[in-house]
Amino acid sequence: MKNYKSHLTFSKNERSGIFLLVAIIFGFLSVYFFVDFSTEKILDTGSTEIVKIQNEIDSLKLAKTKNSKPKVYPFNPNFITEYKAYTLGLSVKEYDNLKAYRAKDKWVNSVSDFKKVTGVSDSLLATISPYFKFPDWVTNPKPKKSKPNYVNSIVEKAYSEKIDLNKATKEQLQQVSGIGEALSTRIINYRNKLGGFSDEIQLHNVYGLEPIVIKKTTNLFTVKTPKEINKININTASASDIATIPGVSFQLAKEIWEFRRLRERIESLSELEKIDKLSAVKLQLIQLYLFAK
Numbered sequence: 560m561k562n563y564k565s566h567l568t569f570s571k572n573e574r575s576g577i578f579l580l581v582a583i584i585f586g587f588l589s590v591y592f593f594v595d596f597s598t599e600k601i602l603d604t605g606s607t608e609i610v611k612i613q614n615e616i617d618s619l620k621l622a623k624t625k626n627s628k629p630k631v632y633p634f635n636p637n638f639i640t641e642y643k644a645y646t647l648g649l650s651v652k653e654y655d656n657l658k659a660y661r662a663k664d665k666w667v668n669s670v671s672d673f674k675k676v677t678g679v680s681d682s683l684l685a686t687i688s689p690y691f692k693f694p695d696w697v698t699n700p701k702p703k704k705s706k707p708n709y710v711n712s713i714v715e716k717a718y719s720e721k722i723d724l725n726k727a728t729k730e731q732l733q734q735v736s737g738i739g740e741a742l743s744t745r746i747i748n749y750r751n752k753l754g755g756f757s758d759e760i761q762l763h764n765v766y767g768l769e770p771i772v773i774k775k776t777t778n779l780f781t782v783k784t785p786k787e788i789n790k791i792n793i794n795t796a797s798a799s800d801i802a803t804i805p806g807v808s809f810q811l812a813k814e815i816w817e818f819r820r821l822r823e824r825i826e827s828l829s830e831l832e833k834i835d836k837l838s839a840v841k842l843q844l845i846q847l848y849l850f851a852k
Contacts, residue, residue: 633692653677715778723783737772755786764806804848
């Protein structure tokens with residue numbers, strides 16, 4: 560016990576030294592905990608330069624985010640997959656509605672149809688609808704051609720009920736079964752070339768117009784305002800003069816001229832029936848332009 564007391568008994572000088580040591584230790588601890596020895600400058604995050612840099616960083620992050628999103632290309636909404644629907648922002652229910660509709664072999668042919676079938680919101684529809692691509696036959700349907708209103712052209716109408724062939728329109732001519740757009744155009748073009756029909760027989764000079772169709776036409780049309788023709792005297796006409804007749808080739812004109820020359824004179828145009836290459840219809844056409852005197 561005495562030994563222990565000797566270790567705990569200090570002189571006045573020793574106690575002063577211990578108190579001084581403790582004071583120094585506390586002093587160092589206070590300096591360590593309460594004094595900042597850092598040499599770094601405090602960063603002012605509110606400065607103009609820092610704000611500018613932060614904005615640039617945010618812009619780069621936003622651009623990267625946009626680029627990472629799947630790019631949307633034009634598509635037919637009838638054939639979107641489940642993954643496609645997910646990337647577009649459709650809910651599972653909205654995609655299932657579309658899938659069930661297509662399972663019935665029905666088609667979405669417009670933006671309004673898509674909204675009605677799927678039930679998507681207007682905001683989402685406004686985002687994705689510009690990419691909808693429907694087939695051309697849906698977006699640009701061809702107008703249906705109305706069938707010509709054919710009239711009964713088998714029965715011949717009375718003269719007063721017939722339409723003047725020189726005033727008939729393409730639409731009126733197309734009422735005849737067998738005359739369409741092409742033939743009605745040819746008839747009117749030939750009429751314009753002649754300056755007007757002088758007789759219905761001139762329809763035989765229209766290319767592609769069959770005799771049966773001509774008969775149907777003359778049952779409904781006739782020439783009520785005939786064009787006057789300056790006829791040629793066959794007994795004085797040259798082969799070149801005869802060749803000016805519509806529908807008469809120079810070869811046929813030469814044969815007619817030689818026929819007349821061999822007989823020196825023709826008393827009646829009916830004598831031309833003896834020419835082998837001259838049909839009855841062609842003779843009727845020629846008689847419109849010739850006379851015998």
